Amino acid sequence: MADPTQKKPEPKPASPTLHAREERAKDEALEVPDFAKLDLRVETVEERISPSETNVFDK
Amino acid sequence: MTYFPIRLVYPPQGHFTQPYLALPCIKAWLQQQGFEDVGLVDASIEAYDRFLSPEYLARAKRLVEERLPLSRFESRSELSFGEFAAYRGAAEAAASADAVIATIDEAKRTIRGEEFYDIDRYTPAVRTLYQGLRLVSAAHHPSELTPHNFSMRYSNERSSEVLAATRDEVENPFLEHFRSTLLPRLVADKVRVVGMSVIYGSQLVPALTLGRLIKEALPDCHVTAGGGFLAYIGRKLMRAPGLEDCLDSVVFHEGEGPMAALCAALRDGTPLESVGSLTWFKRADGRVETIENPPMHPVRLDAAPTPDFDGLPFELYFSPRLVLPYDINRGCYYGECTFCTLPTVIGPGYRTRRASTIAEHVVALRDKHRTTHFNFITDCMPPGMIRDLPDELVARQAGITWWSDARVEPKAYTIEGARKLHEAGCRKLLFGFETATPRLLKMMQKGQSLKSTVEVANNCAAAGISVTFYAMVGFPTETREEARATLQFLLDHKDAVREVSLQTFHIDEVAQTYHEPDKFGIRIIDDPSKDIELYHDYEAASGMSQKEAAEMFEEMMAALRANLPIFAGDNIFFFMQKSHYFLHLAAGASPEEFAERARARADQRNTARTSLAWRPARGLRAVPLSHPHADVVRAMARPEARAVRPDFLTGRHEEGALEAAIAAIPPVARSSRVLWWCGETAEFVETRPDGAAALRALQAAGDLSKLLERLPPTDETGRAALLAFARELKKGGALVEDGTIATARASERHGETAPAT
Numbered sequence: 091m092a093d094p095t096q097k098k099p100e101p102k103p104a105s106p107t108l109h110a111r112e113e114r115a116k117d118e119a120l121e122v123p124d125f126a127k128l129d130l131r132v133e134t135v136e137e138r139i140s141p142s143e144t145n146v147f148d149k
Numbered sequence: 150m151t152y153f154p155i156r157l158v159y160p161p162q163g164h165f166t167q168p169y170l171a172l173p174c175i176k177a178w179l180q181q182q183g184f185e186d187v188g189l190v191d192a193s194i195e196a197y198d199r200f201l202s203p204e205y206l207a208r209a210k211r212l213v214e215e216r217l218p219l220s221r222f223e224s225r226s227e228l229s230f231g232e233f234a235a236y237r238g239a240a241e242a243a244a245s246a247d248a249v250i251a252t253i254d255e256a257k258r259t260i261r262g263e264e265f266y267d268i269d270r271y272t273p274a275v276r277t278l279y280q281g282l283r284l285v286s287a288a289h290h291p292s293e294l295t296p297h298n299f300s301m302r303y304s305n306e307r308s309s310e311v312l313a314a315t316r317d318e319v320e321n322p323f324l325e326h327f328r329s330t331l332l333p334r335l336v337a338d339k340v341r342v343v344g345m346s347v348i349y350g351s352q353l354v355p356a357l358t359l360g361r362l363i364k365e366a367l368p369d370c371h372v373t374a375g376g377g378f379l380a381y382i383g384r385k386l387m388r389a390p391g392l393e394d395c396l397d398s399v400v401f402h403e404g405e406g407p408m409a410a411l412c413a414a415l416r417d418g419t420p421l422e423s424v425g426s427l428t429w430f431k432r433a434d435g436r437v438e439t440i441e442n443p444p445m446h447p448v449r450l451d452a453a454p455t456p457d458f459d460g461l462p463f464e465l466y467f468s469p470r471l472v473l474p475y476d477i478n479r480g481c482y483y484g485e486c487t488f489c490t491l492p493t494v495i496g497p498g499y500r501t502r503r504a505s506t507i508a509e510h511v512v513a514l515r516d517k518h519r520t521t522h523f524n525f526i527t528d529c530m531p532p533g534m535i536r537d538l539p540d541e542l543v544a545r546q547a548g549i550t551w552w553s554d555a556r557v558e559p560k561a562y563t564i565e566g567a568r569k570l571h572e573a574g575c576r577k578l579l580f581g582f583e584t585a586t587p588r589l590l591k592m593m594q595k596g597q598s599l600k601s602t603v604e605v606a607n608n609c610a611a612a613g614i615s616v617t618f619y620a621m622v623g624f625p626t627e628t629r630e631e632a633r634a635t636l637q638f639l640l641d642h643k644d645a646v647r648e649v650s651l652q653t654f655h656i657d658e659v660a661q662t663y664h665e666p667d668k669f670g671i672r673i674i675d676d677p678s679k680d681i682e683l684y685h686d687y688e689a690a691s692g693m694s695q696k697e698a699a700e701m702f703e704e705m706m707a708a709l710r711a712n713l714p715i716f717a718g719d720n721i722f723f724f725m726q727k728s729h730y731f732l733h734l735a736a737g738a739s740p741e742e743f744a745e746r747a748r749a750r751a752d753q754r755n756t757a758r759t760s761l762a763w764r765p766a767r768g769l770r771a772v773p774l775s776h777p778h779a780d781v782v783r784a785m786a787r788p789e790a791r792a793v794r795p796d797f798l799t800g801r802h803e804e805g806a807l808e809a810a811i812a813a814i815p816p817v818a819r820s821s822r823v824l825w826w827c828g829e830t831a832e833f834v835e836t837r838p839d840g841a842a843a844l845r846a847l848q849a850a851g852d853l854s855k856l857l858e859r860l861p862p863t864d865e866t867g868r869a870a871l872l873a874f875a876r877e878l879k880k881g882g883a884l885v886e887d888g889t890i891a892t893a894r895a896s897e898r899h900g901e902t903a904p905a906t
Contacts, residue, residue, distance in 0.1 A: 122859045123846055125867040128839035130874040133779030133822075134881035135833065 153416045154186040155179060155342045156335060160356035161193040161323060162299035163349065164727045165467045169193075170474035170526055171346050171376065171404060173456035178405040181454050184412055188338075189460040192359070193352075196326055198465045200294070201257065201281045203250045210246040212288035216319075219243050223775040227816040230790065231807070233781045238287030240781075241280070241833065244772040245826035249280050252768070252828060256281075257467070265469040265729075266736060268750060275722045276831035278467070285322065292320045296726065298797060299351040305800040306679035308389030315358040315395065323355045324362070332362050340367060342412055344404070346376035350683075350800035353378065360395035371415050373427075375400035375407075377494040381657060384441070385681045387428045393437045398429035402496030403479065405448045450479060450500040455510040458518065470735070471520040472728040477507050477538070481528045483556060485594045486581075487669075488624070491528060493659040504534060508541035511549060521549045521574075522735055524728060529556030529581075535566060539573030550735035552577035552728075559601035567612035575614055576734040579650065580605065582618035585638035586631040589624050592669070603642060610645035615730070615740040617648040622705060623698025624654045625662065625669035626691050632701045640712050647740050648716070648724050649709050653695075653702050655799055656685050684799040703788065714744040717751035754880065759872055761854035763884040765847050768828020778824045779835045780817045789813040825883055832882030843874055844883065853884070 157172040172189055179187045199205055217239040222228060228236055256277035264270040279296065286293045292301045301320055303310040318324055335343065343363055347356045360372045374396055379386065383399040386392055398421070400407045410424040421429050425445025431438040456475065463471050478501035481491055492498075502510075515521055530538070535558060542549065555562075555578040562570075570578075582602055583593060590597065606616045620639065622632050639649055656662050656673065663685060666673050670690040676682060686695060693701060710716045715724050723730040733743050784790055792806040823841040825834045836844060850856035853875050860867055878884040 122856065123842055125843060125860075125870040125874070126864070128843055128870070129837040130840050130843055130870055130877075131837055132840060132874065132877035132881060132883075133777065133835040134877065135779055135782045 151416055154338050154340045155184055155412055156188045156190055156340050158190040158192050158343055158345045160345050160352045160359055161196040162351045163193040165194055165197045165296055166727045167466055167472040168458060168461050170476060173458045175404045175408050177454040177457040179409055182409045191461055192331055194465045200285045201253055201278060203253055206250045206253060206281055206284055209284045209288035210242060213242040217290060227818045228776050229816045230811045230814045233785050235290055237781050238290055240774055240778045240824055242284055242287050244770055244824045245280055246284055248768050248770050248826055248828040249277060252277055253281050260467045262469055272719050272722060273831040289320050289322045300795045304802045305350050305353055306682045308681050311354060312391045314354045315361050321358060323358045327359050327362050332366055336366050340370050342371045342415060344408055345374040347374050347379045348377040350378055357395040371397045373398040373400055375404045380494045381683050382681045387439050389680060393430045398427050401426045403447050406445045447496050447500060451502045451506050455513050468728060470522050470732055471518060472522040472524050473514055473520055474524045474526050476526040477502055478527050482531045485596060487594050487661045490657060490659045504537035504541040508545045508547060512545050512547055515549060523549055523551040525551050525553035527553050532558050532561040535561035539569040542573040550574040550576050552731045554579045557597040557602045557605050559604055562605040562608050564608045567608040567614060571612040571614055577615040577731050578609055579617040583621045585635040589627055606645040613739050615647045615734055616645055617650060618646050619650045621652060621654055622702050623693055625671045625689055628692050629701060636705045636708055643713055647744060651705055653698050656687055657683050684801055714747035718754055720747040720751060759876055760886050762852055763875055763879055763886055764852035766827040766829035766883055766885045770826045771823050771841055774822040774824050775819055776817050777820055777822050784814050827882045829885060830882035834881035834883040
């Protein structure tokens with residue numbers, strides 16, 4: 091459900107592009123992407139355990 | 150015999166790995182006093198088990214989709230801090246809900262079964278439980294339920310907020326839960342007395358929620374509550390307007406005597422004025438008056454019966470073996486530490502069972518419940534008990550393993566004494582170390598020297614007993630340099646001290662530091678608007694401020710995580726889930742062996758080595774995102790952001806924290822990302838849309854080597870980019886390496902054939 095208090099929606103993000111890429115990757119599984127031209131940055135969140143929650147013996 | 154059903158209830162939220170002790174002690178006592186129908190309810194483990202079921206998680210998923218639809222955020226040019234928690238909940242639910250629903254039962258089986266002992270199977274299973282609870286939390290946003298806490302937007306320091314929380318149908322998950330589960334059972338049994346034990350602040354709202362529902366459904370049922378947390382705030386609570394809709398009375402200190410007297414009075418229709426240690430509501434002519442009865446003497450502990458755990462759902466605890474708690478004594482024989490408020494919780498004085506009684510009870514419990522694992526509940530054993538108990542346990546061939554808290558007693562924890570303890574099954578001891586600063590030890594009146602502390606730790610370690618130190622940061626007048634010296638001391642002794650339970654210093658209303666602030670160079674800050682306040686802010690004339698102590702906590706914890714193998718990466722799950730590390734020790738691993746296993750696991754994850762056999766993890770699920778999830782999560786880990794949530798130990802909300810966080814933490818701008826839930830490793834990884842296409846190509850190829858084979862031989866740049874990409878995916882859990890028992894089992898699990906290795 092959309093939030094009625096929000097401003098006029100801006101254009102949607104790039105999910106169609108994503109889907110297009112993914113579909114292409116599926117359909118042309120043997121066609122290898124040009125990795126050198128792709129944005130291959132990966133974000134990992136190492137550990138999300140809050141340090142304060144590590145003091146568990148009193149809890 | 151009068152029909153007089155009594156139910157003793159442990160409300161959510163408590164530890165989910167083992168049963169809680171006080172109620173089985175009271176049950177046994179009541180039965181000894183002639184009450185026949187006394188039932189135990191661990192409402193905490195019941196809630197965890199139900200919340201972490203496919204059916205409930207499917208419901209949670211629907212609620213998240215209704216309350217926090219991802220589409221709400223898509224059109225936003227940027228998200229502000231105030232929206233981060235909702236966005237994170239929505240994004241993670243969209244990526245992981247279906248997979249978590251599909252694998253939650255298997256995760257529970259892993260933790261409850263033999264695969265618990267396979268470190269590579271255990272960790273994803275625990276992660277899956279955590280993610281399940283995040284889904285439950287998102288469904289009740291902004292409430293949060295974790296394995297160690299339950300908190301809501303409401304303050305535990307104001308009765309009006311606590312009472313509002315008990316009525317919040319949207320954000321309080323326990324209203325629906327109790328109505329669907331426990332309440333119908335209590336009504337069907339026409340229960341006459343419900344006694345709840347509230348030992349943590351996180352239980353307060355769930356306990357009062359249940360109390361309100363019982364009082365509405367069963368007007369003749371007397372609802373009482375006791376336990377450590379209420380021992381602190383019970384008197385204030387019982388004077389708060391509206392509380393009479395949730396409770397009839399509060400029991401102070403140990404529950405055996407008062408509960409027996411209360412139940413007898415209610416059964417026989419005699420006045421409650423004679424029930425010691427009880428504060429209760431006298432209701433007459435539409436008026437409610439709070440009556441405080443005088444205290445009752447504690448029971449003679451050695452004459453108390455063996456705790457009766459019958460009726461608890463042992464199969465639901467998240468452990469592969471039952472670990473039974475047993476109280477060898479109550480109170481502290483030392484009783485001098487200036488920061489300790491134990492007498493407030495357990496009552497005045499020190500009481501103990503004889504070593505022979507303890508051994509007799511433990512053997513009886515071992516045989517009755519077919520378990521050899523015990524958690525001795527004690528603040529410390531006196532030197533005589535440290536000598537006598539091992540003899541009794543060995544003489545009776547108890548054949549048990551156990552762990553407990555301890556005080557540094559150099560004359561008892563000698564090399565020979567420690568060996569005897571190990572022979573009698575002791576596998577882990579937790580000592581109150583507190584600080585490496587002699588000046589502060591003196592202020593704390595700890596009565597122990599650093600030299601003797603190290604000696605005791607080394608003796609225990611040499612005997613094969615794992616040592617944990619409780620440490621404190623921010624005791625009044627402590628400087629940063631002193632805290633850092635404590636940290637260095639801990640790191641210098643990490644081969645003996647395997648775990649550190651670090652906490653920041655807090656002032657509660659019954660501590661000496663509260664009543665004699667001048668003695669500690671502090672000024673207490675009171676807030677009259679908080680009618681059930683327990684903890685207080687303070688200003689220090691010297692040393693670290695509260696804020697600086699909190700920062701120092703972060704610094705110390707980061708160093709501990711970098712240096713202690715059990716604290717490294719997700720190995721910390723073993724420390725965090727009560728008794729889980731102990732169960733490895735009980736199964737025969739020495740502290741050194743386990744530390745080595747933990748170290749190897751952490752090293753393997755951090756290694757820069759690349760394997761061509763890496764393949765995409767099974768159960769990968771992706772969701773396109775409008776804003777970076779990783780940026781949101783990182784921002785929420787900042788101290789300003791964490792200050793918005795109630796403090797873990799005290800449950801306190803920091804006034805003005807939200808405004809400060811919004812001012813300090815920049816918004817996250819829109820930018821297309823793909824969030825992946827990696828079912829096999831139960832981790833999240835975020836890529837750009839290009840990365841999603843690349844990961845799909847990896848999936849299509851099967852593994853890294855096969856994809857590399859398809860690259861033109863001259864494409865060195867592409868090859869390097871792919872390898873760098875693969876290394877990052879591996880770190881995040883999106884790629885795994887076959888050839889281990891864990892991955893072979895994972896293949897079976899997903900109905901696939903494991904590749905030849």
